[in-house]
Amino acid sequence: MSSINYSEKIPNNVNLADDRALQRALEQWQPNFLSWWGEMGPEGSHGYDVYLRTAVSVDAGGWAHFDYVKMPAYRWGIFLTPGEQDRKIHFGEHKGETAWHDVPGEHRANLRRIIVTQGDTEPASVEQQRHLGLTAPSLYDLRNLFQVNVEEGRHLWAMVYLLHRYFGRDGREEAEALLGRRSGDEDNPRILGAFNEQTPDWLAFYMFTYFTDRDGKFQLSALAESGFDPLARTTKFMLTEEAHHMFVGESGVSRVIQRTAQVMNELGTDDVAKLRAAGVIDLPTIQRYLNFHYSVTIDLFGADHSSNAATFYSSGLKGRYEEGKRDDDHRLNEHGYRLLDVQDGRLVEREVPMLNAMNEVLRDDYIKDSIAGVGRWNKVLEKAGIDFRMTVPHKAFNRQIGTFAGTRVSPDGRVLSEAEWAANEATWLATPQDRAFVASLMGRVAEPGKFANWIAPPAMGVNRQPVDFEYVRFN
Template sequence: MSTINYNETIPNNVNLSEDKTLQRALEHWQPNYLNWWRDMGPNGSLNHDVYLRTAINVTPEGWAHFGHVKMPEYRWGIFLAQAEENRKINFGESKGRDAWQDVPGEHRANLRRIIVTQGDTEPASVEQQRHLGLTAPSQYDLRNLFQINVEEGRHLWAMVYLLHKYFGRDGREEAEALLQRNSGDQDKPRILEAFNEETPDWLAFYMFTYFTDRDGKFQLNALAESGFDPLSRTCRFMLTEEAHHMFVGESGISRVIQRTCEVMRTFGIEDPEQVRAKGVIDLPTIQRYLNFHFSVTIDLFGADQSSNAANFYTSGLKGRYEETKRDDDHLLKGQSYRILEVAGGSLVEREVPMLNALNEVLRDDFIRDSVAGVGRWNRVIEKAGINFRLSTPHKAFNRHIGGFANMRISPEGQVISEAEWLSKVRHWLPSEEDRAYVASLMGRVIEPGKMANWIAPPPVGINRQPIDFEYVRFN
């Protein structure tokens, strides 16, 4: 079914009404979700009418409807991409067999773990961003924040559906726990450390949506290859929504850079303190934010070598990014991959079995994709005629997971001493003063078409609307 039924309490395209037990269980979970949204969702947004897109179809043609929706009356639901007829498993020991329509008993624990971990990231990002609406630089940006928030909420629904339908009592308990953990909570934090970090300002938000939502793109693509067909179909549709989240990040940073460059050219200044005095964000501070969010995000891919990643692949549960486009046997036994480690005071390459290095394979795919976007930011700086270039730091820099955990590596990839790290870290990562300065710029702008001083307007509006369209109606 490609069309989504909005006549039911829970919108869906999975014929939910035909499974009364499942329907009742999810309708029991729904009030708890709405309570969580009111308590932990976007702060102060309950009476706003927001110009949101809502999925009405899971095919690419005309899949979304745009219109003002009162929050939290957004219709969250369960949407799976269309089934592929006679779909096969494309990798691992079950390669060539029919894709599973139910959970194979021997993979039950691992599949549940994968789904819970992915599901936990979705409400976490909403919690991390819940205060940002109070300091939005424009109505356009406020609307984009809310769009991301409601879609992350829907992605939570996607994982909760799988838990309820395929994992019985264990799944129902896991679904409840997804609402009980909270980002940054001392007693019940989110599973992955990056989702317990604060997102205190809009520069951090743009970096998060560029880098951390890009991690989501790669993780979801790897899960979309899964031999468990319901998970694959769920992730394929989630990817349709995820693209906008990364667009918000890439375009947001681009607009910040554009405004900074405009001020630098207008006043003929380059010194960061002089740039700050004009109320915009200096380029070295943007680089430090980039370094932080890049390094935190690549930790999300896990340890450089992982037996779990090997087991997930061999079992057919989680593939590689664009698995079917790769020209190999899709078994990987006997194949190797080069990873980095520290030896003799420097970084050296070492070959390890590829199956054990699949986290690193996905991390490297992510890094290549991230670098391309940074290149587009640099073209904004080049066009302004300013001699400054942004760059991603070395992948060993500022790591807290894997072989480089807590090792001191410079952004250029040099192994350094603790003393040198302490003397230079404020030039590499945002300092308290950096964050305080950026925070000082965060003042809410809600007049249609107006922008905060530190960011340029977007080139086009949402869904062909003008920039000064009333994206949010404040009631």
């Protein structure tokens, strides 16, 4: 096997060229990664020239280099943000101690678990989205899909670097297992439930990148506080790319809503059948997609009452979102937090130690952030003079994890019987008929500057290029 040219093939700032042990590990792992990409990456795309952003360094001029790239030749680099001299751990029982540059033995298993769980989400989303390129509504959107895909691949490399560099044989075995699991596979599925769901159409993709990649923002932000300095520096750099993924989702849904509102005004109707006949996605269907993706995503934060979450925080492994901006002692031993519970058929609050509620603290921060973006979608409707408003369902709605698993709760927060849920489920969650209709609209639009009928063009192109730029060359 020929060795990898580390300065050319894997841009990095972790001194790969001089680390022979890490080189050997990656030389064994890289062919398996490329084999996985060939099998599970974007279908039919390997010969395309795609106008992609590639990170070649961490400085302002290097982290966003644009050029045409064939995706199998994309340079999946390994980058950590510059180190902070004498950085201290600023939360948990180790608060005030020097941040760790190697894995503390007592935290090894938990750190490996955190890194593997995060790493598993990255290839999973590529697998979920691998067929979408065949039905892209424009070259602009196709290019954005591929940008998300290659950056998820780079984020996988980021976690694999940590496993190879700091966890020895266990790390190498976990890195191989990340390529062995498959999204939705009955025998060897991805670790987290949302990453085993299908992403069968572009409305689902936009909802996924808005809601589920936003979970990524909050999880990475919490890990960027970690007392394990290589993990903190790695995830900080990943956040620069995650922002684009959320933009793809927020702007994508906004453009779908904009186009639907336009046709509603042209036809003077909100009749679902007439709007579907006109080839746009009616607003109630968009709301049902929203309800599904939001509820599936907030399950990703885990159980609302969790001893593992308490351990991760107290040990200095995983902080809160924007930990440094919080005005408390950053140990939280004497702090409480109010959780929702179900008693006698209604939702009530109960107070628990905040350390055990760290998943819920992060979930609540996520919910606030999600609601703000949905408000921006509503401004599109307001500007168009449409009365309909998108809403975020109650946090207990359609939950499969934690206190509310198995409890039927309406989008407005009422505890329901099974019969009430069954009578209303098709009003609240996308039905097979809804998904079949949306699927019927999907078809690739491959002419520069042209867009599918069900979505509005963007306000501007990528990297100051015009909207009708040839973002993908099919060759």
